[in-house]
Amino acid sequence: xxxxxxxxxxxxxxxxxxxxxxxxxxxxxxxxxxxxxxxxxxxxxxxxxxxxxxxxxxxxxxxxxxxxxxxxxxxxxxxxxxxxxxxxxxxxxxxxxxxxxxxxxxxxxxxxxxxxxxxxxxxxxxxxxxxxxxxxxxxxxxxxxxxxxxxxxxxxxxxxxxxxxxxxxxxxxxxxxxxxxxxxxxxxxxxxxxxxxxxxxxxxxxxxxxxxxxxxxxxxxxxxxxxxxxxxxxxxxxxxxxxxxxxxxxxxxxxxxxxxxxxxxxxxxxxxxxxxxxxxxxxxxxxxxxxxxxxxxxxxxxxxxxxxxxxxxxxxxxxxxxxxxxxxxx
Amino acid sequence: xxxxxxxxxxxxxxxxxxxxxxxxxxxxxxxxxxxxxxxxxxxxxxxxxxxxxxxxxxxxxxxxxxxxxxxxxxxxxxxxxxxxxxxxxxxxxxxxxxxxxxxxxxxxxxxxxxxxxxxxxxxxxxxxxxxxxxxxxxxxxxxxxxxxxxxxxxxxxxxxxxxxxxxxxxxxxxxxxxxxxxxxxxxxxxxxxxxxxxxxxxxxxxxxxxxxxxxxxxxxxxxxxxxxxxxxxxxxxxxxxxxxxxxxxxxxxxxxxxxxxxxxxxxxxxxxxxxxxxxxxxxxxxxxxxxxxxxxxxxx
Numbered sequence: 001x002x003x004x005x006x007x008x009x010x011x012x013x014x015x016x017x018x019x020x021x022x023x024x025x026x027x028x029x030x031x032x033x034x035x036x037x038x039x040x041x042x043x044x045x046x047x048x049x050x051x052x053x054x055x056x057x058x059x060x061x062x063x064x065x066x067x068x069x070x071x072x073x074x075x076x077x078x079x080x081x082x083x084x085x086x087x088x089x090x091x092x093x094x095x096x097x098x099x100x101x102x103x104x105x106x107x108x109x110x111x112x113x114x115x116x117x118x119x120x121x122x123x124x125x126x127x128x129x130x131x132x133x134x135x136x137x138x139x140x141x142x143x144x145x146x147x148x149x150x151x152x153x154x155x156x157x158x159x160x161x162x163x164x165x166x167x168x169x170x171x172x173x174x175x176x177x178x179x180x181x182x183x184x185x186x187x188x189x190x191x192x193x194x195x196x197x198x199x200x201x202x203x204x205x206x207x208x209x210x211x212x213x214x215x216x217x218x219x220x221x222x223x224x225x226x227x228x229x230x231x232x233x234x235x236x237x238x239x240x241x242x243x244x245x246x247x248x249x250x251x252x253x254x255x256x257x258x259x260x261x262x263x264x265x266x267x268x269x270x271x272x273x274x275x276x277x278x279x280x281x282x283x284x285x286x287x288x289x290x291x292x293x294x295x296x297x298x299x300x301x302x303x304x305x306x307x308x309x310x311x312x313x314x315x316x317x318x319x320x321x322x323x324x325x326x327x328x329x330x
Numbered sequence: 331x332x333x334x335x336x337x338x339x340x341x342x343x344x345x346x347x348x349x350x351x352x353x354x355x356x357x358x359x360x361x362x363x364x365x366x367x368x369x370x371x372x373x374x375x376x377x378x379x380x381x382x383x384x385x386x387x388x389x390x391x392x393x394x395x396x397x398x399x400x401x402x403x404x405x406x407x408x409x410x411x412x413x414x415x416x417x418x419x420x421x422x423x424x425x426x427x428x429x430x431x432x433x434x435x436x437x438x439x440x441x442x443x444x445x446x447x448x449x450x451x452x453x454x455x456x457x458x459x460x461x462x463x464x465x466x467x468x469x470x471x472x473x474x475x476x477x478x479x480x481x482x483x484x485x486x487x488x489x490x491x492x493x494x495x496x497x498x499x500x501x502x503x504x505x506x507x508x509x510x511x512x513x514x515x516x517x518x519x520x521x522x523x524x525x526x527x528x529x530x531x532x533x534x535x536x537x538x539x540x541x542x543x544x545x546x547x548x549x550x551x552x553x554x555x556x557x558x559x560x561x562x563x564x565x566x567x568x569x570x571x572x573x574x575x576x577x578x579x580x581x582x583x584x585x586x587x588x589x590x591x592x593x594x595x596x597x598x599x600x601x602x603x604x605x606x607x608x609x610x611x612x613x614x615x616x617x618x619x620x621x622x623x624x625x626x627x628x629x630x
Contacts, residue, residue, distance in 0.1 A: 017464055028480055151609055153557035155564055156602050159583065163598060167590055261466065268469030275565055276583070286472055287565050290479055302476050306468050313467060 003321060010317050014310045021306045025299045026077050030070065040090070086300040091292040097300040101285065105304055107177065108274065108281035111198065112266045115205020116259075123210045124255070127217025128248060131225065134218075143218060150211025155272040158204040162276055165200060172200050177279050201277045208269060209262055216258050220251040256320040263312045267305055282308075357618045366614025373608050376422040384420050388412045388573070396593040406596040409581070414600050421574035422604070425559055428486035428493070432555035435494020437501060437548050441540075444505025445532055449513055459506070465499035474558060475567055484571040489562075493555050501547050508540050542623030549616055553609045560605060575601035 029037070037058060044054035080087070086097035126142050133139035166174035173179065179193040224230065224247050233243050270283030278284070282305050289297035357363045391411030399406045405414035447458040474496050483489045512518060513536065521535050562568045563576025566584065570577050582598040583589055589598065 013463075017467060020464060021468060025476065028476065151553075151613065153561065153605070155557075155561050155579075156605065159579070159589075159598070159602070163589060163595075168592060264467060264469045268471035271471050271475065271565065272561060283472070286475055287567065290475060290567055295479075298476065298479065302472055305472050309469055310467060 006321060007318060010314055014314050017310050018303075018307055022078070022081055022303055023074070025302060026074060029295050029299065086303070087296040089294055089297045091289070091294040091297065097296050100297060101282065101300045101304045104280055104282050104285045104301070105308070107279055108267070108270045108283060108305075109308060111201055111273075111279065111281065112205060112263075112270060114198075114202050116209060116263065116266055118202065118206040119209030120213055120255075120259075122206065123213025124217045124252075126210070126214040128221055128244070128251075130214060130218040131221035131251075132244070132247075134222070142214070146211040146214035146218070148211070149207055150215060152208070154204065154208045154269040155276065157208050158201070158273045158276040161200050161204055161207075173197055174277075197277075201273050201279055204273045204277075205266060205269065209266060212258065212262060213255065216255055217251060220254045221247055224251045253320075253324050256316060256323070259316045259320075260313045263316065264309045267309050267312075270305070353618075353622055356622050359621075360617070362614045363618040366611045366616075366618070369607055369611025370615055373422060373426060373604075373611070376419055377426040378423075380419040380422050384416050388416050388420065396591070396597070398593070399596065405600050408578075408597045409585075409594070414597055417573055417578055418575070418600050418604060421572075421578060421601070424486055424572050424574040425556060425576065426608075428489045428559050429552045429555040431487050431490025432493035432497065432559070433490075433548050433551035435491055436497040436551050436555070437544055438498075439494060440498035440501030440547075441505050441537075441544055443498065443502040445509055445536065447502070448506035448509025449528070449532055449536065451510075455506070458502070462499045462502045462506075465496070466503070470496045471558065471561065474562060475565070478562060478567050482569055484569055489559060489568065490555070493558055497551065497554065497558070501544075501551070504543070504547075505540060508543065509536055512536050512539055542620075545623060546616060546619060549612050549619065553612050556605060556608060560601070575604055 041054055041058045044057060045051065049057070084098050086101070089095050089097050089100055092100060123146070126146060130139045130142040130146065134143070162174060165172045173196060177194065177197050178184070178190065179197070182190050182193050184190055227250070230243065230247060233246055238246075267283075270281055271287060272283070273279070274281045274284035275287055282301050286298060286301040286305065289295075289301060357367055389412065391407065394403070394407050394411040395409060397403055397407040397411065403413045403415065405418070408414055408417065443458050443462065447455040447462075474492065477492055477496070481488065481492055483492055513531075518531060518535055521531055526535075560574075560576035560579065563570070563574060564579045564583065566580050570580075578597070578601045582594060582601075
């Protein structure tokens with residue numbers, strides 16, 4: 001029961017956050033120098049479009065009528081948002097923003113989640129090694145590598161990966177999510193191309209997250225190693241493998257709180273990684289929409305990135321509650 | 331036998347060593363700290379006098395495009411035949427100044443929010459922490475991109491302000507939890523008992539105790555801000571007002587095709603190397619700052 005209560009509270013918190021972000025982007029567009037709504041209206045009028053037609057075009061694009069008072073526009077906007085209507089894109093004329101961002105979302109979400117899982121598994125293993133063998137060269141080099149990789153910004157990592165593996169040593173294709181010459185479908189050739197193009201971006205996500213996991217796991221394992229129940233296990237003569245399992249299970253828990261922070265970081269990184277590898281995901285959409293001054297699209301992409309992070313955080317919290325009996329009871 | 335007051339004083343007053351001398355002693359203790367200090371000094375010097383060493387518009391040389399390193403061009407030339415070293419040196423000021431402002435704003439906001447929330451608790455804490463959580467959750471880089479659409483920041487100060495606004499939340503949480511535990515300590519209770527004001531308690535009693543942590547954060551935040559700044563320029567979202575490392579990366583990646591040739595290596599690598607060297611310097615120097623400010627490590 002307490003579990004359900006926590007979940008409902010967190011879910012409401014998440015909804016409030018989405019609401020705040022949605023309102024923020026609404027007012028942001030109106031704060032902009034040369035308000036894009038009026039700019040668009042004037043541009044249409046200048047091309048000779050009659051006023052009522054121009055007005056209805058703009059209202060379709062942004063989901064409201066520009067000469068209404070702001071609070072009324074705001075209410076209309078929220079109402080449309082509740083129906084997942086985010087207006088029409090400006091750069092892709094006549095296509096709804098919802099359609100564009102929903103077709104971009106899987107690229108980002110799949111890549112980010114794959115990257116998180118790969119970096120989590122590798123980082124946790126490295127962290128255990130670094131902590132258990134912290135006095136030998138293997139532990140120390142593991143710590144050093146994690147510290148080093150943790151300090152490298154994502155765009156640098158992606159740039160270096162792209163340069164080394166597509167220009168200097170041409171083993172992977174550069175740019176685009178798959179080979180355009182292959183017909184998309186569930187064929188081995190297409191899936192193979194998809195996988196080959198995904199290697200570098202996933203590697204970029206994974207390496208950028210790896211250091212953080214390894215360092216957190218290392219300090220967590222080190223602190224568990226000092227616990228009395230580990231000493232007791234050793235005295236009882238339990239095997240090393242069994243003791244490692246005791247340690248790992250207890251050291252694991254603090255990592256789930258870091259998971260929530262890391263997801264935001266990973267989704268934020270999609271902006272760089274997708275731009276560099278030319279992936280058609282949300283991050284790329286966000287940067288191109290700003291270049292094209294396509295504000296409805298920018299609003300939609302930002303909203304969906306934020307929503308993805310909030311939902312992922314919620315799931316991580318749930319997972320944390322589910323695996324830690326101490327929290328479940330509290 | 332009566333002791334003269336002068337005598338008593340000379341007995342009790344411990345001569346305070348010169349702060350610079352102490353700092354110097356701590357720094358030279360390890361060679362890694364000296365390297366860190368030297369690296370930081372080089373880049374600060376670059377930022378201070380770099381732009382004065384070269385003409386405002388760097389000369390181009392169509393005959394020496396992507397030239398290999400030579401005596402005239404130690405780091406080679408770029409796609410226009412401009413000296414890469416000159417671009418690096420003149421580009422340091424904007425990046426470092428912006429990063430410094432960003433760290434300063436982030437630390438100012440984060441510290442005040444954390445102190446107020448942790449000290450007063452109750453409604454102030456819950457309101458401030460909701461806001462902090464919001465900033466922690468919303469991915470900061472996309473937020474920066476969205477903010478940069480309304481804010482055509484062209485000066486380092488404006489850029490630093492925006493970076494500070496998006497980057498204070500982590501520090502606020504840490505300062506809050508430290509304040510939380512500090513305010514229960516005996517010396518705070520004693521100070522409250524003699525009727526000192528909240529303002530005094532916050533600024534004179536609690537703040538000095540978390541100041542070392544904040545100074546360390548100021549340094550770390552500077553490197554983080556450099557990444558974000560260069561990221562913004564790299565994506566081409568912020569208008570290019572002056573040449574800087576981020577603009578170089580953008581040019582190398584999007585316009586000049588340096589990404590696709592092996593001869594563009596130095597042009598692409600130089601700004602990246604500078605970012606790494608600054609970070610490296612800060613990380614190495616941080617160790618010395620830690621020892622200087624942390625009383626528990628003193629004299630060890």
